[in-house]
Amino acid sequence: MPEPVAIDSCELKLVDPERVRAVQASLPEADVVDALAEVFGLLSDPNRLRLLASLLEGGELCVCDLAAAAGMAESTTSHALRLLRAHRVVKARRAGRMMHYSLRDGHVRMLLDVALEHVRHADTAGPEAQR
């Protein structure tokens, strides 16, 4: 991972070095940033989003019902659920030979709601022309 540049490579060319240092100091630590990126990465797939939205609406659902609701293959569903479970976004409860999944906390709902609002407001005419 090439990160030799802290601030030295272009220190003399900075417009406002003081503010840069202040901003730099305010940034979360690397592992926190990485964890954040991972969480958002989990939400960056339409299939996983549908699964989560289904759980948000349906409460607790088994794999087969989830697959049907989200319109995906059961294998894909299982893979996705494993990922979500590994990252503590959903939890699983065994009932006989079925597994019932549900959301682990309410943060997902908030994230979806805020992002939805952003999409509705920002997406007035698709991506902005670059120039």
Next chain:
Amino acid sequence: MPEPVAIDSCELKLVDPERVRAVQASLPEADVVDALAEVFGLLSDPNRLRLLASLLEGGELCVCDLAAAAGMAESTTSHALRLLRAHRVVKARRAGRMMHYSLRDGHVRMLLDVALEHVRHADTAGPEAQR
């Protein structure tokens, strides 16, 4: 995109077909889901997160200062900013030969805050063991 399965392939095996249909009907339309996934995808990269966090803290910054604050190469910074701008997350203002970037709305702050809270609460001991 293989999505032949709506609900027919395993309709007779569903545990609670009624609820499945209700959930299915409650899901946002495909393009909305895709837009959501794109937004989260923008936030799923540590470098872009650092840029956004820098703008959150610093207000409005030029490319060079942003690159220094986030600890990334200027080319990488420019690519990332282009993406963020194309998706209307940040906006650019030209001042002489410099470009000043800033956040376009407050949703990013909320998303980061909620996700941060999730990370702090859920990440008690890293990813959960699968079984």
Next chain:
DNA sequence: CCCATATCTGCATAGCAGTACAGATATCAG
């Protein structure tokens, strides 16, 4: 113990995304 069902796992493949390097563009100074 054997079978059927529900879910999981490992593997291989295809496609996408992040990065670096080189060159292009735009603005300002003189």
Next chain:
DNA sequence: CTGATATCTGTACTGCTATGCAGATATGGG
């Protein structure tokens, strides 16, 4: 106009990610 600086763009490459298939595991019924 010419050169210097700040930023942008195109391209190639590398690594990750989503997906489907086949086989494995686990549970319940008889």
